[in-house]
């Protein structure tokens with residue numbers, strides 16, 4: 222099939238995939254190879270903040286272009302691709318670019334690829350695939366890991382960053398820590414209960430102070446970093462900043478207040 226014809230068919234496929242966004246249970250359609258334009262690759266890596274500390278997993282790596290550019294920024298990682306010809310091409314291109322030691326490409330089903338090693342996951346996949354991957358991205362990646370996608374969103378989970386690049390969308394999600402639930406907060410000799418509700422990175426909460434529920438003035442979560450603002454706790458709003466790690470939240474050096482919280 223001529224490349225141009227293949228491109229038009231693929232574009233039509235991705236359009237119809239876009240319309241299927243609302244059909245959350247829709248099966249994942251066959252995913253064709255459509256390369257991400259170089260300017261979009263560059264912006265994806267920049268928005269995701271890819272650098273030497275990162276391990277990037279490219280799901281459906283095509284000709285390897287995203288991971289090769291990530292490696293030029295110092296990242297390590299691997300790409301998985303179903304088409305063996307593209308795998309071969311990608312490994313050859315990585316060697317030619319001088320980054321063959323940092324990255325490698327495998328023929329593997331992206332839906333069966335363990336994701337836990339990644340600090341960044343890159344993908345250019347239809348919305349059904351993004352949605353199917355969503356639970357695994359949330360459960361296997363560490364809080365603070367980034368997911369960067371070209372063109373298609375992930376139903377239900379708002380991106381932390383979104384930018385239009387040359388007429389196409391780039392999305393970045395930051396994997397949030399799991400903080401929903403009941404907490405006991407301690408600040409010096411003061412203690413109170415805190416109830417947090419979470420929808421991905423969106424957070425709301427109520428502090429129970431002297432038996433009185435007081436909604437938080439502000440609650441923010443980015444990766445494992447948390448900000449809680451309590452009004453009515455004293456004369457001025459109390460600002461708690463820190464990190465969330467499993468069943469513990471705590472201030473970090475430089476936080477205005479020294480505090481800890483334990484999950485009940």
Ligand SMILES: C[S@@+](CC[C@H](N)C(=O)[O-])C[C@H]1O[C@@H](n2cnc3c(N)ncnc32)[C@H](O)[C@@H]1O
Pocket residue numbers: 251252253254255256257279280281282283284285286287301302303304307329330331332344345346371
């Ligand atoms: C839209 S292309 C994106 C290519 C590349 N990531 C880019 O952005 O330039 C999607 C790629 O996923 C590959 N693919 C499709 N199904 C796959 C699967 N189940 N496992 C791994 N790769 C798959 C396709 O062969 C294709 O190369």
